[in-house]
Amino acid sequence: MTTASPSSIGPLETYTNKEGIKIVERFFELPLDYAQPDGKKIQVFARNYIPKSKAKTAEDEAKLPYLVYLQGGPGFEVPLPNTSGFVAEIHEQGYQTLCLDQRGTGLSTAVSPELLTSFKTDQEIADYLKHFRADSIVKDAEAIRKILLGHKEDPEDRKWSIMGQSFGGFCAINYLSFHSEGLREVFITGGLAPLGDHPDPVYKAVIKQVAKRNKIYYDKYPRDVKRVRDILSYLEQNEVSLPNGGRLTSSRWQQLGIDFGMSGGIDRVHQLVFRASNDLSLFGKLSYKLLQTVQEKQTYDGNPLYAILHEPIYCQGRAAEWSAARIVKQDKRFSWAHVKMLADTEPIYFYGEMIFPDMFDDYSNLRSLKGVAELLAKDSSWGPLYDKEQLARNEVKVNAVTYVVLLFT
Structure with a gap:
């Protein structure tokens, strides 16, 4: 042959x-x-x-x-x-x-x-x-x-x-x-x-750095504690659609924290929070411009491989099993369900560079791949x-x- x-x-x-x-x-x-x-x-x-x-x-x-x-x-x-x-x-x-x-x-x-x-x-x-x-x-x-x-x-x-x-x-x-x-x-x-066979150690280290960046963010913009809580409350109580049909949920808003890892990212997130808070004050809802800006900052719809393979790129002979979601769940500062029950002075933390199962519901172009993502998250047959x-x-x-x-x- x-x-x-x-x-x-x-x-x-x-x-x-x-x-x-x-x-x-x-x-x-x-x-x-x-x-x-x-x-x-x-x-x-x-x-x-x-x-x-x-x-x-x-x-x-x-x-x-x-x-x-x-x-x-x-x-x-x-x-x-x-x-x-x-x-x-x-x-x-x-x-x-x-x-x-x-x-x-x-x-x-x-x-x-x-x-x-x-x-x-x-x-x-x-x-x-x-x-x-x-x-x-x-x-x-x-x-x-x-x-x-x-x-x-x-x-x-x-x-x-x-x-x-x-x-x-x-x-x-x-x-x-x-x-x-x-x-x-x-x-x-x-x-x-890291040369390991699984992403868990990576996210255990990452979450500590993300928490530090959140602390710096809220120290610089203390009034954003209340603003972010109000935004997440609004998103929880309302079905908010983005221009391309995606959903803007509280979890998706927290994902904006990926910018904390970039130069000037803390200030950029503040400007989005400031704009959203102003929208809610003036109109009682989020403006099209704000929604368009959020959508443009989150590029997974156009690059679905990033979301699907972000955790499997670490795996050798083991399944990722939604590593980031499991690790983040251990820190209540990132849980809106937990923080919303606390005083208004308690901040809700933004996420970092992480992929979560609910993204395959919230991003319009990822929805058809939800079953695929689940299969790959459970796959342990990854080679060296x-x-x-x-x-x-x-x-x-x-x-x-x-x-x-x-x-x-």
Whole structure:
């Protein structure tokens, strides 16, 4: 039997932007499941940036080493970036960059209702989505590397560098575990995976930091204690629909706390609270503008893989079992059912970067995936993501920077 090889698709489309960067749009046809290379195929897209200042001719371009950018997520595509800033610095150092829309995102056979209607059962969809974790993303990258560099005579010229941001860093460590022969060097930004087999330890640590950020928020904006309580009371007593048909519930409002982990996030959440409180005072309801703003800040409808796989990306041989929901339940400061019974001076805490089962009721584009999410949350058959022994033997140069939680505003 002849094994089908991964391949590029169609003629290349190129253009040059105002910074003098040649951009090449690349599509590849790759296996959904690398254990069955002759089986179902998916499309994977990558945008190639070549600095013309470093490559005047096609021969020069071929000599520029690749740096592959692996986006955070899971389940987010790479936006068309500004080729200034850190990207310009990468190019100045003599690299060409390749930005990968990870499988299931962007232009890479994106996971969406349009795609999933071809499946008959939730189990079929769940089985399909099990192929969208770091291990499969890395196999895509390796297949693309061989397509682009496999013809090089010098083995060192067949290697490339990678940069993993957040979840992209998880992918980078998977790459080092199982395919380090393809790597020249690795850069990791904010994505040092814990190397465990389950997300519970992660959320036990995260919830402590989220509580600290809530304390800072309410210390800075003490009048928001009453405002937030009033907003949640209103949401509990009223059926509030967002412009796209989603529901704005008390739980969904608490999810705005994910912004506490970003620079300026505390102030942005305050502005939403301030606006909502003003709406209730003036109109007795939340304005369309406020609802539109909340919807735009919560992007899970357009990137459902993030919600579906956010906990399974940690799992090796164990089921996630809605880890965040179980851990948060242990801290009553996050429970509106508990806090609403207390004095008006008691704050209700916002959540952090967490996924909950009720999101598959409240987000319009996640509702059809509720059964799928339940199946994946209970699935314990996840394969290995890391090889600690190989990582201990690693000889590939790795540079890593991580986030620092500054406990002030």
